[in-house]
Amino acid sequence: MRKIILTKLFVLICCSMIAQDIDSKPEVTIVSLLNEMGDKDELAKLPQYAYKTLQASSYSRKSVSENKEGWFDNADASQFIREEVNEGRKEYVLMDVEGPGAIVRFWSTWHAQKFSMGTLRIYFDNASSPQIEGRIDEIISSNKYVGTSLSHKVASFQENGGWFEGHNLYFPLPYAKHCKVTYEKADESVDDVLYYQINYRRYAPEVSVETYQKGDWETGRFQESISAASKKLVQHNLTINNGKKNFLNGVVKAGGSVSIQLNGNKVVRKITVKINAAHMEQALRSTVIAMEFDGEKTVWVPIGDFFGTGYKLSPHRTWMSELNKDGEMGLNFPMPFQNLAKITIHNFGKQEVELENVEIIHTPWEWDSRSLYFHANWRNYPNISTSEKKDINYIEIKGKGKYVGDALVLFNNSYEWWGEGDEKIYVDGETFPSHFGTGTEDYYGYAWCSVVDFEDPFIAQPIGDGNRSPGLTVNSRWRSLDAIPFDKSLKFDMEIWHWAATEMDYAATTYWYGTKDSEAAFREAVKSVQLPLKFSDRFEAEGFDIQQINGGEVITQAFLSYDWSARNHLLWKNIKKNDSLTLTFYSEKERKGKLTMVFTNAPDYVVVDVSLNGKVIFKDLDLFAEKVSLQEYLSENEVILKGENSLVLKVKGGGRKGVKVDKLGFDFLKVD
Structure with missing residues (x-):
């Protein structure tokens, strides 16, 4: 009998120990966050573990109150919390927060042509040495351990000899107690410029979080979860x-x-x-x-x-x-x-x-x-004046829910950049926004007013024609781990900060979830959807779609010292005789008249045949010039543009003594 009692007691103790072990397992881990990232259903639910979404950024520290001077200040680069010396090196602190929490989005950009890549370090749980350390681009946007769905650069273009792009990391980095992010310049003698936005979760104190450990990326222990999450992010269309x-x-x-x-x-x-x-x-x-x-x-x-x-x-x-x-x-x-x-x-x-x-x-x-209800609201600002900087409202919500994304559609009337404005997101009655950004294009994941179209799981610019010239621009951002929960209210403002005093059309669609009692401050705008639309009279070559390329490489190139329309041109380089490039562009209405094409001329530029919609317009067009310059070419006959149009460029040659001829530069075309 005693033996049976002791056996039962032993079993009870073991079961109790197993139960305690189960209870002690962290609630939030890298694996759980990766699983949550790819689970769309979690968007439509209140958080399983309570958290707030916050943002650390390089916003201008002169912006202290909307009622004081400096609210619209644009000095939002290299604004760090402090400087400190660690093991003899100077480190600039980007973020220093208490846990439990997790970094869920890291965006950054820099003057790539002016300095070597600096070192990013991330310290977890008050450690004296970093758990993550490396060149900033190799951690954020070229991270070979987490894959391109979770680590990528976008909207790459060349300006003044250097590459400009937005850098994005979506791999979650959880911590139990504390997180500090620092940056060390590669060369202190060089005045490099760093812009950054770090979105992070701050969990309720009772939530148990497993901290990222040094080497977690390299060991491959999360590879199965990374692969599963990445697969879900790219198989959205099935x-x-x-x-x-x-x-x-x-x-x-x-x-x-x-x-x-x-x-x-x-x-x-x-x-x-x-x-x-x-x-x-x-x-x-x-x-x-x-x-x-x-x-x-x-x-x-x-x-x-x-x-x-x-x-x-x-x-x-x-x-x-x-x-x-x-x-x-x-x-x-x-x-x-x-x-x-x-x-x-x-x-x-x-x-x-x-x-x-x-x-x-x-x-x-x-x-x-x-469970929550899905909402999508649209707010339009037609013919909005940009002569004064201002905050315009995307959405204002009363109630409980989660903010999960937005899409911006605008028409720019100027050859100047429209998007210096910062997002300002207020949650649950905040008097100062917990999300204060560094520029509209930074919020949407790219940088430097790039006209290059891109698409990635969480961000897209399907149309960038209006970024540096009159035209349409469309940006979108979808949130997963960086969704913003709110208990009482959410207000999203975006600055209108345009380099030109002009007018523009500006419309934002916001996507969110709420309880049955949650509501937005506005809903329907019938008169706004009936307004006539605006279109550009010229077609910028860098905005054309590449249908087929036989030889060479196409990039968007900009030099401030040249007079390219919108500061860019399409550069087709490393080309040779008989190479061809097929481009398409869309005209929303019928245009009939003489075709004007503007090409770049230079000593190493080729001779080319140009065909439009199957007809040769220019034959043996010689783009040679002693110095870099722009030249207009006018067609002999009238052409018609309507709907989708195809343009074919075929290299005829153009060899010149002592010069390698292997480039073509195309600025824009129009029909008058």
């Missing part, structure tokens, strides 16, 4: 398995609407829309998608803005949005509801719009206390 589909098709007359309803405890997993209209651009703006979930109106956004393409169809793919070459647009946010969902397409334009395909994919959803 059909939802086991999802049921509902369709909405037909013609929506001017002023008309069509709707579809879904019943039951479900989640809309994906919405796909393809439309046709005589004037597609205006249809993308004047056709509106609206949604109601369980009787609450939560979505009202123009179709093009909703899918992150604005009023020009520009194919791209991200984690949340996609647009294929056939013009089919998709959005992948989960949209759960308990009883009833209603999706409506409104046509507020003056033309008929054909719904070639509207597809709603849905699956069952178990609604619980963490």
Whole structure:
């Protein structure tokens, strides 16, 4: 009997020890964060473990209050918390915060042509030596251990001989007690410039977090989780398995609407829309998608803005949005509801719009206390004056929820950069924003007003025509681990900080989740979607799409000392005889007249044939000049541009004694 009692006691003790061991395991780890990153359903729920999302950045320290001078100051580089000496080296402190927490996004850029890469160090839990140490680019954007989905540079272009780009790291770096990030210049004698934004979570004190350990990247212990997360981030466009589909098709007359309803405890997993209209651009703006979930109106956004393409169809793919070459647009946010969902397409334009395909994919959803409703709101600022710097509001929300992304669509009327403005995000009644940025393009993951289009899981610039010249620009940012929870309110302001005193059109779509009582301060804007759209009269070559390249390499190049339109031109380099380049560009209306093309001329530039839409326009065009200069070339006959247009450049040669001829520079074209 005693033996049996002792045996039972031993079993109870072992079970208790096992239970204690299970309870002592950290709640937040690199693996759990990577799993959360790729789980879209977590976006539609309140956080499992309470946290606040905050930001450390190099914003101007002169910005102390919106009522005081310096609020719009632009000195937002190399603004560090302090300097300190560690083991004889000078380190500049970017971030110094208490835990438990996790870095969830790290963006930075620098004057790449002026200095060698400095050293980034990250110290966790008050350690005297860093757990992460290395060249800044090799940690943030060229991190071979975490892969390109979680570590990349974007919008690369060459200006004044150096490369400029935005650098992004999304690999989560958790810590239990404390985190300090420092930077050491490669050369203290060089006045290098560092811009940075570090988004991080601060968990509630009771949350247990496992700290990143030195060598975690190198050992490969997280490779399986990294691969799984990366796969989810790039396979966003695959059909939802086991999802049921509902369709909405037909013609929506001017002023008309069509709707579809879904019943039951479900989640809309994906919405796909393809439309046709005589004037597609205006249809993308004047056709509106609206949604109601369980009787609450939560979505009202123009179709093009909703899918992150604005009023020009520009194919791209991200984690949340996609647009294929056939013009089919998709959005992948989960949209759960308990009883009833209603999706409506409104046509507020003056033309008929054909719904070639509207597809709603849905699956069952178990609604619980963490579930939230999906919202998307649109706010438009047409003809906004840039003569004075100002904060404009993206969204203001009252209630409880999570902020998960936004898309910006604008038309710039100037040849100057429009996006020096910083984001300012206030959470739960803050008097000073917990997110104070360093520039609009930095917020969207790129840098230096780049006109280069890009797409990555969390950020995209499908259209950058308006960054340095009159034209359209579209930027988007989707949040996962850097989503911003709020308990009472959220206010998102963005500075309008333009280098020119002009007017511009500026429209932001915001995506968020909330409880049934949460609401935005504004919703519908029928008159705004009916306004006529704006377009540029010239087509910048660096904004053309490359369809085919046979030989050489194409880059966007800028030199401030040259008079290129928008400060850039398309440079095709390392080319030889018979190499060819096929470019496409889109004209929203019919243009008929003489074609003017502006090329760069230089001693090492080639002779080329130029064909437009299958017809030779210029034959044996010699781009040689003794010095670098710009030259206009006028076609003999009239041409017609409409819709998609194809331009083919074929190298004929151009050898000159003692000079290697291997380049072509193309600035812009127009039809008058």
